[in-house]
Amino acid sequence: MEYKIKSRIWIEVDNNVxxxxxxxxxxxxxxxxxxxxxxxxxxxxxxxxxxxxxxAVNKSAKKPVTQSSIGGKGGGGAILTPYGKSLIEAFDAINKNCWKHLDTQLEKIQSL
Amino acid sequence: MEYKIKSRIWIEVDNNVxxxxxxxxxxxxxxxxxxxxxxxxxxxxxxxxxxxxxxAVNKSAKKPVTQSSIGGKGGGGAILTPYGKSLIEAFDAINKNCWKHLDTQLEKIQSL
DNA sequence: ATTCGTTATGTCTTTACAAATATAACGAAA
DNA sequence: TTTCGTTATATTTGTAAAGACATAACGAAT
Structure with missing residues (x-):
């Protein structure tokens, strides 16, 4: 019977995710x-x-986020670009910050 | 071509909204x-x-959020309880705070 | 040249969720 | 006792998103 605050954040560009x-x-x-x-x-x-x-991510990001190869040893593969790595790092940091921030706000509702 | 951070917050109780x-x-x-x-x-x-x-709101909230009447002059109606009013006020305040907070974080992504 | 595990797509089917439609009950007032 | 606008709820229909399935291309190694 405890209230919880949940959140979702996302980044948009030109009105799509x-x-x-x-x-x-x-x-x-x-x-x-x-x-x-x-x-x-x-x-x-x-x-x-x-x-x-x-x-979808690669098409809307400013720079490619993954780089992939087809065929060859192992059939190919996909790796993150440096831009991709820093992007997900930044996202995670912001997201965690947001959760923290919201946790401090919960009492405003609990106490009603 | 500008990035934007968007968010959704919600309150859950017993794993439902x-x-x-x-x-x-x-x-x-x-x-x-x-x-x-x-x-x-x-x-x-x-x-x-x-x-x-x-x-759904009334069923999962600790106390009723609306009060309704059926029939009579005007057919009936629905009003918010004091608890309902303070709940949506608190929600709006938290939500706006969250937006503000996220706006300050945007540069972390813009600058990549 | 054949094999292999992968990337890269198209298409068809299912399914969960939203929307539309229908109907009963209620009580003050005329 | 009929009318009216509302609350309350069930049932059916439509639709968009997810999932399943199928297939081609690729290139290193054997």
């Missing part, structure tokens, strides 16, 4: 696995969905 | 119009949807 929590999760998984298909598996989403998300 | 921006908008409209059906019309949503939302 560039980056939200889900996309950041996916980019993190790409960084960890070096592959879009492995990242998708680790998050239990379809490859198609993962690809669509990454494609 | 108690209050979000849409519900607060609706409660504000009820306060202004004194009627759920008029509030729904003013927000261009169906009466059914408005009723379902208000019902």
């Amino acid at each position: 560039l980056l939200g929590e889900g996309r950041v999760r996916l980019l993190n998984a790409i960084e960890k696995t070096g592959s879009l298909s492995k990242a998708a598996k680790s998050l239990n989403i379809s490859y198609k969905k993962a690809w669509t998300l990454v494609d | 108690l209050l979000g921006e849409g519900r607060v908008r609706l409660l504000n409209a009820i306060e202004k119009t004194g009627s759920l059906s008029k509030a729904a019309k003013s927000l261009n949503i169906s009466y059914k949807k408005a009723w379902t939302l208000v019902d």
Whole structure:
């Protein structure tokens, strides 16, 4: 019976979403696995969905966020660009800050 | 081509939503119009949807947020309880604070 | 040249959620 | 006792998002 404040933040450009929590999760998984298909598996989403998300991010970001290669040893792969890495870092920092900030506000509602 | 940070906050109790921006908008409209059906019309949503939302709020809040009457002069109506009024006030204050806070964080991303 | 695991897409199906429609009940006032 | 605008609720219909499925291309290694 306790109230909780929850939040979602995201970055938009030209009125469409560039980056939200889900996309950041996916980019993190790409960084960890070096592959879009492995990242998708680790998050239990379809490859198609993962690809669509990454494609949307790359199309609306100022600079590409991932770089991918097709064929060759291991079939190919995907890695984050330096811009991509700093972007998700900044996002996570802002998000955590926001949670902290909201936690301090909760008492305003509890005490009613 | 400018990045923007957007956010949504909401209050949960027992893992389901108690209050979000849409519900607060609706409660504000009820306060202004004194009627759920008029509030729904003013927000261009169906009466059914408005009723379902208000019902969910009243069911999960610690105390009722609206009080309604059926029949009689004017057919009836709905008003906010004192608890409801203070709840939406607190929500709006927290929400605006959050926006302000996020605006100060935007440069972290712009500068990348 | 064949295999392999990947990236890159198109298309079709399902499903969850929103919207539309219908109907009952209520009580003051005329 | 009929009218009126409202609250309250069920049921059906429509739609957009998610998921499933299928297929092509690629390039290093064997």
